[in-house]
Amino acid sequence: MGVYEARVISHQKLQESAYLLELHCPEIVEKAQAGQFVHLKCSETLAPLLRRPFSIHKTDAARGSLSIYYAVVGEGTDLLSKVSINEQLSVLGPLGKGFQLTKGKNVVVIGGGMGIAPMLFLAEELSKNDNKITILLGARDKEGLLVKDSFARFTNDLQLATDDGSLGHKGTVVELLKESLQDNPTMLYACGPLPMLKEVKRLSEKEGIPCQLSLEARMACGIGACLGCTCKGKGEKYYPKVCSDGPVFWAEEVDLSE
Amino acid sequence: MSKAPDLSMEIAGLKLKNPVLVASGTFGFGMEYCDYFNPSVLGGIMTKGITLEPRPGNPPPRLCETPAGLLNSIGLENPGVDDFLASYLPVMKEKFSTAIIVNIAGSTVEQYAEVSSKLDGVEGIDALEVNISCPNVKEGGMAFGATAQSAAQVVAAIRNETSLPLIVKLSPNVTDIVEIAQAVVDAGADALSLINTLLGMAIDIEKEKPVLGNVFGGLSGPAVKPVAVRAVWQVSQSVDVPVIGMGGITGAEDALEFFMAGASAVAIGTGNFTDPLTAVKTLSGIEEYLTEKGYASIKELIGKAWKGS
Numbered sequence: 214m215g216v217y218e219a220r221v222i223s224h225q226k227l228q229e230s231a232y233l234l235e236l237h238c239p240e241i242v243e244k245a246q247a248g249q250f251v252h253l254k255c256s257e258t259l260a261p262l263l264r265r266p267f268s269i270h271k272t273d274a275a276r277g278s279l280s281i282y283y284a285v286v287g288e289g290t291d292l293l294s295k296v297s298i299n300e301q302l303s304v305l306g307p308l309g310k311g312f313q314l315t316k317g318k319n320v321v322v323i324g325g326g327m328g329i330a331p332m333l334f335l336a337e338e339l340s341k342n343d344n345k346i347t348i349l350l351g352a353r354d355k356e357g358l359l360v361k362d363s364f365a366r367f368t369n370d371l372q373l374a375t376d377d378g379s380l381g382h383k384g385t386v387v388e389l390l391k392e393s394l395q396d397n398p399t400m401l402y403a404c405g406p407l408p409m410l411k412e413v414k415r416l417s418e419k420e421g422i423p424c425q426l427s428l429e430a431r432m433a434c435g436i437g438a439c440l441g442c443t444c445k446g447k448g449e450k451y452y453p454k455v456c457s458d459g460p461v462f463w464a465e466e467v468d469l470s471e
Numbered sequence: 472m473s474k475a476p477d478l479s480m481e482i483a484g485l486k487l488k489n490p491v492l493v494a495s496g497t498f499g500f501g502m503e504y505c506d507y508f509n510p511s512v513l514g515g516i517m518t519k520g521i522t523l524e525p526r527p528g529n530p531p532p533r534l535c536e537t538p539a540g541l542l543n544s545i546g547l548e549n550p551g552v553d554d555f556l557a558s559y560l561p562v563m564k565e566k567f568s569t570a571i572i573v574n575i576a577g578s579t580v581e582q583y584a585e586v587s588s589k590l591d592g593v594e595g596i597d598a599l600e601v602n603i604s605c606p607n608v609k610e611g612g613m614a615f616g617a618t619a620q621s622a623a624q625v626v627a628a629i630r631n632e633t634s635l636p637l638i639v640k641l642s643p644n645v646t647d648i649v650e651i652a653q654a655v656v657d658a659g660a661d662a663l664s665l666i667n668t669l670l671g672m673a674i675d676i677e678k679e680k681p682v683l684g685n686v687f688g689g690l691s692g693p694a695v696k697p698v699a700v701r702a703v704w705q706v707s708q709s710v711d712v713p714v715i716g717m718g719g720i721t722g723a724e725d726a727l728e729f730f731m732a733g734a735s736a737v738a739i740g741t742g743n744f745t746d747p748l749t750a751v752k753t754l755s756g757i758e759e760y761l762t763e764k765g766y767a768s769i770k771e772l773i774g775k776a777w778k779g780s
């Protein structure tokens with residue numbers, strides 16, 4: 214972990230408001246694990262005041278680079294989208310507890326919306342360990358699935374879902390997951406919007422399949438010092454920190470009720 | 472070549488190698504930041520608030536960024552004084568060669584007194600900082616620091632239990648901060664720190680409800696700096712004890728304002744989140760400023776703006 218000035222190597226607009234940003238930061242790449250994130254300063258000024266967390270989408274050891282896949286949703290990401298090649302960004306990372314990798318298992322990887330971001334790095338790591346991998350990706354429309362091709366080389370079983378039916382199954386990834394459960398998977402990995410995570414958690418508990426979820430929370434420090442990014446843990450009044458106890462949690466560790 | 476300026480400072484008998492500290496609740500127990508810099512280069516570390524019993528803190532969400540500011544409602548999540556002494560302090564002692572200032576909090580006067588008595592005489596603790604912004608459960612939840620009388624009552628009770636240097640941290644959520652400052656000094660405070668956060672809230676217009684799980688939160692960051700500088704200016708002129716200034720410091724220029732307003736030391740809080748190196752950068756910026764302006768010591772700047780030259 215450390216704080217680095219990372220140079221922008223490439224910055225590409227993928228769809229209406231989503232971008233792929235590649236940063237040169239060999240120190241982070243060397244240590245990064247799937248499911249971890251970086252905490253980025255989106256501007257050189259104090260507006261916005263806080264950094265913004267983004268999952269590591271992929272790494273490229275040869276280029277010493279990591280990429281993030283992000284959507285413009287507010288001030289910070291809007292400023293980020295205007296950053297040009299060769300500019301420097303202050304990056305903290307790699308942060309948090311990533312996914313626990315399996316070996317020789319039958320796994321299902323589920324990514325919904327921007328929750329697709331950490332799943333590419335995960336799929337790559339899982340593919341190195343003789344796992345049978347099913348990947349389920351969902352988005353509002355086909356624009357939201359433009360990164361799908363990069364997943365194809367890590368699996369023979371890539372299934373897509375869109376809300377409007379413009380690509381793949383018309384419906385949700387949770388519906389695809391229900392089908393996949395017939396194949397008796399032994400591990401589920403999920404990242405996506407809260408309603409999706411709740412459903413995945415419910416199904417995993419119903420079927421008794423171990424399940425890892427990547428959660429989000431508003432963050433300040435990003436390193437476990439401010440106690441601001443908590444979620445609800447299982448049991449009486451226990452609040453795990455998403456930045457340092459997570460962002461990846463076992464489904465049974467967390468209470469996703471609002 | 473001119474000599475390097477003297478940055479050392481003495482506050483309430485506590486010798487600091489330099490006057491840049493990190494503020495309670497923003498630096499944990501110091502361990503988290505070790506991956507980014509060596510906290511021992513700072514003048515001291517103010518710990519997360521410690522209470523008698525462990526506290527789980529407030530339900531999430533606990534953070535909301537606002538223009539140039541941050542609202543937090545952590546709710547004093549902490550391991551409790553016994554676990555602090557058993558598990559955290561020993562690591563801090565071993566890792567850090569800088570002042571360790573333990574911030575304490577409570578819901579009753581008795582709790583403050585008991586925590587202080589447990590911390591008194593413990594090797595490795597250099598001073599106590601008392602957070603009097605906590606609600607007094609026996610007085611309908613009004614903050615201890617809200618009136619001169621209740622603030623003085625807490626401080627007197629703590630003074631009875633400890634010979635450690637006592638720094639009392641004032642809340643800005645009062646009508647007359649000078650009156651409170653004088654009352655706590657009369658009750659035995661050796662130094663004051665200010666300001667704690669300003670009470671605020673935010674509403675999510677999509678969900679049509681408050682953003683924070685606890686409804687209200689404390690505002691910190693650059694947005695509160697003018698309030699803090701004003702408070703330091705007023706308080707430092709009305710009491711004889713040193714003042715530690717904080718509120719919205721993100722670099723040396725901000726810190727220098729606090730010294731000139733009357734602070735003898737400063738603490739970085741929210742600024743640590745923007746950049747974990749804010750405190751070290753502030754320290755080196757202060758040194759550069761002193762050198763450039765030909766000051767031999769940081770002490771020459773204390774209260775400069777009201778003392779005149």
Ligand SMILES: Cc1cc2nc3c(=O)[nH]c(=O)nc-3n(C[C@H](O)[C@H](O)[C@H](O)COP(=O)(O)OP(=O)(O)OC[C@H]3O[C@@H](n4cnc5c(N)ncnc54)[C@H](O)[C@@H]3O)c2cc1C
Pocket residue numbers: 250261265266267268269281282283284285286287288289290291327330331428429430431432455460
């Ligand atoms: C561990 C982690 C990994 C993340 N990875 C990615 C990623 O790979 N790609 C990506 O696009 N985004 C990711 N995010 C979310 C990203 O951090 C936010 O979108 C970003 O902080 C928004 O900043 P902003 O200034 O643009 O928006 P703001 O102006 O801060 O907010 C705009 C709107 O988005 C909402 N919002 C912002 N952040 C969050 C959040 N964390 N959870 C829920 N709602 C939020 C706000 O409530 C508001 O309505 C991740 C978040 C976490 C915690």
Ligand SMILES: Cc1cc2nc3c(=O)[nH]c(=O)nc-3n(C[C@H](O)[C@H](O)[C@H](O)COP(=O)(O)O)c2cc1C
Pocket residue numbers: 439441494495496497519520541543545547574601602640666667668690691692693695717718719720738739740741742
């Ligand atoms: C996340 C967070 C947690 C805090 N926790 C405490 C605390 O436990 N005790 C305390 O006295 N002050 C606490 N504070 C207040 C700070 O120590 C400081 O007084 C205040 O934030 C103003 O300084 P700043 O603007 O530099 O952050 C906290 C502030 C923040 C932002």
Ligand code: FES
Pocket residue numbers: 431432433434435436437438439440441442443454455456457
């Ligand atoms: S963001 Fe500070 S503890 Fe997680």
